[in-house]
Every structure is written in C-alpha cells, then in structure tokens.
Amino acid sequence: xxxxxEAAIREALPGVNFVVERPAxxxxxxxxxxxxxxxxxxxxxxxxxxxxxxxxxxxVVGRFINFFLSADALKPQEREVPQVYGGKTILVDxxxxxxxxxxxxxxxxxxxxxxxLTRLFEKVGATVVRVNYQGDIGPHVAKALWGLMELKLxxxxxxxxxxxxxxxxxxxxxxxxxxxxxxxINQRLYKNDPALxxxxxxxxxxSLKHFDDIYRALGTKFDRLFFExxxxxxxxxxxxxxxxxxxxxxxxxxxxxxxxxxxxxxxxTSKGTPTYETKELGLVELKQKEFPFDVAVTTTSGEQNGFxxxxxxxxxxxxxxxxxxxxxxxxxxxxxxxxKMASRKGNVITGESLLKxxxxxxxxxxxxxxxxxxxTVLKPGNGRDIIFDPEKSLSLEGDSGPYVQYALxxxxxxxxxxxDAEVGKSDFPRTTPLHRILIHYPDVVARAxxxxxxxxxxxxxxxxxxxxxxxxxxxxxxxxxxxxxxxxELVQAVEKTLxxxxxxxxxxxxxxx
RNA sequence: GCCCUUGUAGUUCAAUGGAUAGAACAACGGACUUCUAAGCCGUGAAUGUAGGUUCGAUUCCUACCAAGGGCACCA
Numbered sequence: 001x002x003x004x005x006e007a008a009i010r011e012a013l014p015g016v017n018f019v020v021e022r023p024a025x026x027x028x029x030x031x032x033x034x035x036x037x038x039x040x041x042x043x044x045x046x047x048x049x050x051x052x053x054x055x056x057x058x059x060v061v062g063r064f065i066n067f068f069l070s071a072d073a074l075k076p077q078e079r080e081v082p083q084v085y086g087g088k089t090i091l092v093d094x095x096x097x098x099x100x101x102x103x104x105x106x107x108x109x110x111x112x113x114x115x116x117l118t119r120l121f122e123k124v125g126a127t128v129v130r131v132n133y134q135g136d137i138g139p140h141v142a143k144a145l146w147g148l149m150e151l152k153l154x155x156x157x158x159x160x161x162x163x164x165x166x167x168x169x170x171x172x173x174x175x176x177x178x179x180x181x182x183x184x185i186n187q188r189l190y191k192n193d194p195a196l197x198x199x200x201x202x203x204x205x206x207s208l209k210h211f212d213d214i215y216r217a218l219g220t221k222f223d224r225l226f227f228e229x230x231x232x233x234x235x236x237x238x239x240x241x242x243x244x245x246x247x248x249x250x251x252x253x254x255x256x257x258x259x260x261x262x263x264x265x266x267x268x269t270s271k272g273t274p275t276y277e278t279k280e281l282g283l284v285e286l287k288q289k290e291f292p293f294d295v296a297v298t299t300t301s302g303e304q305n306g307f308x309x310x311x312x313x314x315x316x317x318x319x320x321x322x323x324x325x326x327x328x329x330x331x332x333x334x335x336x337x338x339x340k341m342a343s344r345k346g347n348v349i350t351g352e353s354l355l356k357x358x359x360x361x362x363x364x365x366x367x368x369x370x371x372x373x374x375x376t377v378l379k380p381g382n383g384r385d386i387i388f389d390p391e392k393s394l395s396l397e398g399d400s401g402p403y404v405q406y407a408l409x410x411x412x413x414x415x416x417x418x419x420d421a422e423v424g425k426s427d428f429p430r431t432t433p434l435h436r437i438l439i440h441y442p443d444v445v446a447r448a449x450x451x452x453x454x455x456x457x458x459x460x461x462x463x464x465x466x467x468x469x470x471x472x473x474x475x476x477x478x479x480x481x482x483x484x485x486x487x488x489e490l491v492q493a494v495e496k497t498l499x500x501x502x503x504x505x506x507x508x509x510x511x512x513x
Numbered sequence: 514g515c516c517c518u519u520g521u522a523g524u525u526c527a528a529u530g531g532a533u534a535g536a537a538c539a540a541c542g543g544a545c546u547u548c549u550a551a552g553c554c555g556u557g558a559a560u561g562u563a564g565g566u567u568c569g570a571u572u573c574c575u576a577c578c579a580a581g582g583g584c585a586c587c588a
Contacts, residue, residue: 019529021529021531022529023532024528024531024532024533024534024535025532025533025535027532027533028532032531032532034530034531037531037568037569061532062531062532063531063568064531064532096588098588101588135588138587138588139587139588140587140588228588249585249586250585250586251586252585252586253586254585254586262516263515263516263583263584263585264584264585265584265585265586266585266586267585267586268586269585269586270586271586273586275585275586275587275588276587276588277585279588301582302517302518302519302581302582302583303582303583303588304583304588305516305517305518305582305583306516306517306582306583306584307583307588309516309517330517330518332518332519332581332582333581333582335581362551363551368551376525379525379526379527380525380526380527381526381527383518383519384518384519384526385518385519385580385581385582386525387525395537395538396551397537397538397551397552398536398537398538398551399525399526399527399536399537399538400537400551402551403537403551403552405551406549406551406552407552409549409551410548410549410552413548413549414548414549417548418548447529451529455526455527458526458527459526459527459528459535459536462527462536462537463535463536466536466537469552469553470552470553470554472548472549472552472553473544473545473552473553473554474553474554476547476548477548478548479548512549513549513551
C-alpha cells in the first residue's frame with residue numbers, strides 16, 4: 001500500500017525526493033507524505049491529483065498530506081515483508097564465549113542480538129550462516145589449567161572450571177612465581193605439548209557442553225564453531241605473506257594504522273605468538289573459504305570497537321574485494337549499576353544463574369524467562385549500554401517479553417475457543433486501531449533488517465500487544481457461541497503477527513501461560 | 514592526553530530532519546459477577562549547556578559539561 005502511494009506521488013511529481021511514512025499518530029492517517037513541502041507545490045493541488053486505489057480519504061494539514069485507507073484496504077490479510085536482502089548470503093558471527101571462562105550475561109546479550117539479526121535477515125530473503133568464534137587458546141586457558149592443577153579441581157565439572165580460572169587469574173596478578181608458570185603453560189599450549197593434552201581437551205569439552213545447554217535454552221543452533229587454535233596458524237601465514245603491511249617494533253610485529261585513520265596494534269608478539277588481531281585474519285580467511293558470503297557481520301560489545309577499526313582498515317588491504325563487506329556491529333555493554341563486570345575477578349553474573357533466577361520468578365517457566373531476557377536486551381537501540389539491575393530485570397510486567405507473550409497467549413486461547421463457535425458474517429465493516437497498526441508490520445521488519453536494529457520490532461510488538469489488550473478488555477470475540485468473521489480474522493492476524501515478530505526476536509511463543 | 518559511544522519524565526527505554534516528544538516502571542486514583550488480572554482505564558512528570566545550519570532540530574554541525582569504553586605484545 002505504501003508503495004502504491006509512493007508510485008502515485010512519483011507520477012505527479014517526477015524527480016522529487018519525498019518520503020511516505022507512518023505518521024506519529026493515527027489522527028494523521030495511515031500514511032503521510034512531505035511531498036508538497038519538499039517540492040514547494042500547493043498541497044491541495046497535489047492532493048487533488050492523487051487518486052489511489054484503497055485510499056478513502058486524502059487530507060491536507062498544513063503542508064503535509066495524510067492518507068486514510070479504506071476499510072477494505074485495512075482488512076487483515078497476508079502482507080509480504082519486502083525482500084531487501086533477497087538472494088544474499090549473510091554470515092553472522094555472534095556470542096563468542098571463551099571455553100574455560102564463564103558464559104556471562106554479556107554473552108547472553110551478544111547471543112540475543114546476533115540471533116535476532118540472523119532471523120531478520122532470513123525474513124528479508126537472505127541465506128544465513130550462523131557462526132560462533134571462540135578463544136580456546138591463549139593466556140586465559142593457561143590460567144584455568146594452572147588453577148585446575150594447583151587446586152586439584154575436576155576439569156569435567158563446569159563449576160570447578162570457573163573456580164580454576166578465577167584462581168589462575170588472581171595468581172597471575174598477585175603471585176610472580178605463578179605468573180611465570182602460567183606463561184610457561186601458555187607457551188606449551190601453543191606448541192601443543194602432549195602432557196597438557198588430556199586436561200585441556202577435557203576442560204574444553206566441559207565448557208562446550210555447558211555452552212550447548214545454554215544455546216538450546218536460548219534457541220540458537222550454530223552452523224559452525226570457529227576456534228582460535230585453528231585461526232592462529234592461518235593468521236600467521238597471512239601476516240607472513242603480507243609482511244610489507246607490517247613493521248617491527250620493540251621485537252613485535254605491528255600494523256601502523258595511523259595512515260588509515262586508526263591506530264597501531266601488535267599482530268605478532270616478541271615471543272612469536274599470534275595476537276587476537278592475527279587470529280582474526282585467519283578467521284576472515286576461513287569464513288571466506290567455507291562459506292562464500294556476500295556480507296559477514298560480527299557482533300560484539302563496544303569494548304572491541306578500537307580493535308575492529310584496525311581490522312576493518314587492514315582487511316581490504318589484504319582482500320580488496322572484501323571492502324565494506326566485512327562489517328562489525330557493536331552493541332552496548334551489560335553492566336552492573338555498580339560498574340563493569342570482570343570475569344577474571346569472578347564478579348560476573350553467569351548466563352546460567354540469570355536464567356535460573358528468572359525462571360523461578362516466572363513461576364518455573366523457562367520460555368517466559370528467556371522472553372524477559374531477550375526483550376530487555378533487544379529493546380534499546382544498538383550502541384546503548386544495558387544497566388543490569390538485578391531487581392528490575394526480574395520484573396515481568398509492563399514493557400516486557402512476558403507482556404507480549406501474554407497477549408499472544410490470549411489470542412491463541414481465543415482462537416481455540418472460537419474453533420467451536422459458529423462463524424457469522426460481520427454485521428458491518430469495522431476498523432479498529434489494531435487494523436491500522438497491523439498494516440505496518442512488514443515495513444518494520446524490513447527496516448529493522450536494513451538498519452540491523454531489532455529494537456524496531458520490539459517497539460512495534462509492544463504497541464500491537466497493548467492495542468490488542470485494550471481491544472480484549474473492551475470487546476468480546478465470542479458472543480453466545482457465535483463469532484463474526486471480521487473479528488475472527490482480526491484476532492487471527494494479531495496472533496500471526498505477534499508470533500512472527502516474537503520469532504524474529506528469538507523469543508519463545510507459548511500456547512498458554 | 515588522544516579516539517569511540519551515550520546524555521530525553523524520579524527510573525528504564527521510544528521517536529526515519531516534520532505535526533501536540535510516545536510508552537513502561539514507580540506514585541496517586543479507578544473499573545471488573547463476563548473469552549487467561551503476567552491484563553484494562555485515568556492523573557501528574559522530560560530533550561545536559563551554549564551557539565550554528567534549516568521553512569522546521571531530540572535528530573545534523575561546533576564548543577563545553579557529564580557518564581561509560583578503548584589506547585601495542587590480553588581477548
């Protein structure tokens with residue numbers, strides 16, 4: 001419908017750069033345009049020329065032109081989401097927890113955002129590859145292994161693994177002898193020392209299994225897990241093959257990013273080990289080889305913006321065709337009211353404990369808890385931090401995942417009951433605010449996908465759920481065992497839209513609550 | 514010191530350069546013998562400061578103030 005209005009205006013005003021948008025309030029119609037304003041033409045004259053099928057009333061207010069759709073055009077019906085990424089392959093890398101370290105709420109956040117992006121891309125026609133890049137080698141692993149050995153903990157137990165890491169990290173800072181030992185373990189790991197093999201493998205598998213349990217609860221299934229142990233060697237070869245881009249500095253090999261508007265970073269340490277930067281280059285190579293993509297997106301928290309700035313400067317120098325196709329999307333950080341979390345100090349909220357606490361608050365419903373977490377994470381726009389307040393995050397009322405889930409549950413309960421009712425013709429064609437909200441859903445999904453901003457969907461679903469709850473309080477679907485076809489179609493459309501939208505956000509869609 | 518992000522009701526978040534800045538929580542006040550009250554209806558309450566661009570700025574630009582993050586051998 002929006003396309004139809006745009007086409008009519010384009011015909012009347014060729015070459016003018018106008019917009020047709022959803023007005024801020026329904027009083028201003030279903031669509032409005034600034035075409036008269038930007039083209040400096042008489043809005044009444046322009047409005048008079050616009051005869052659009054499905055538009056019942058064209059109204060001029062000031063220099064805006066507002067369009068009110070006819071009851072027929074507002075009728076609930078299947079409306080297709082514009083396939084803005086049709087035919088594209090998009091690889092999305094998200095979550096990125098590190099084996100041997102806790103899965104904390106920051107990872108939960110990354111997972112919720114990344115998963116939602118993949119589903120948005122799918123809805124607008126893309127083929128999506130879900131990957132998850134994890135650090136299974138490096139100092140954090142050495143710290144955990146040191147802790148396991150020192151405290152004689154069980155590498156097969158996820159809690160012991162967490163304790164071992166905290167102990168190792170603390171010892172690394174406070175105890176010089178331990179620091180030397182841990183550095184030694186790190187070197188042996190890079191050399192693949194067989195003496196460490198079985199402990200390392202057991203710990204890694206324990207972590208990965210634990211992560212899998214969380215992904216299952218969150219509704220994510222990855223196509224490929226990448227590990228730093230595999231990207232390191234490849235990264236080293238790439239750096240070797242492009243020596244001209246790097247410089248020696250204090251025994252390390254660095255990339256001077258200043259000439260590209262960024263800063264200097266170390267790629268190979270003075271001890272000859274690859275840094276995260278070099279491993280990322282290996283990852284870029286692997287991703288291209290295994291999944292030829294049109295666009296690769298990596299979501300991380302904003303802490304890594306500086307790092308990715310350098311990578312994005314370097315990648316096109318090594319792979320010219322990758323220019324503007326290797327994209328970093330950053331989100332804010334999940335923080336305590338009291339400050340930043342630090343897993344090396346052990347003051348983290350693990351994803352598991354948050355899920356457990358919320359499930360309890362949600363009367364034992366894990367699907368509701370997952371909905372609450374994901375809604376909270378996806379509600380703000382990208383780049384904004386989420387202040388994690390343990391008390392408030394447990395709220396399941398008002399603007400929340402459960403609020404939207406509850407509205408969906410109500411539609412489903414109604415539809416179950418209506419299945420036994422006698423369906424009669426609508427007495428008269430009635431349009432409600434619900435009809436007028438429903439027509440905008442496809443545009444919302446397309447916009448969220450294009451901007452990589454799932455929060456547009458959150459805002460929209462909350463509005464739709466609220467409108468439905470108002471309708472529910474004021475109207476009845478089933479009266480004396482009969483339903484009108486118009487109302488039935490309306491509730492069906494609300495159910496479909498809420499379910500579709502929640503699915504896009506990765507929020508479970510319960511049958512009852 | 515340099516770079517990046519963010520400043521909107523008491524609080525947590527919306528607002529595609531556009532119309533009367535929109536919700537929720539908290540506070541206060543209601544309705545309800547009815548399809549699920551995790552619900553519904555109502556009241557008060559906000560654009561960090563100072564300039565600039567524009568017919569029009571929460572949105573773009575500049576400076577300042579404030580908060581958070583990053584700044585070479587961690588990831």
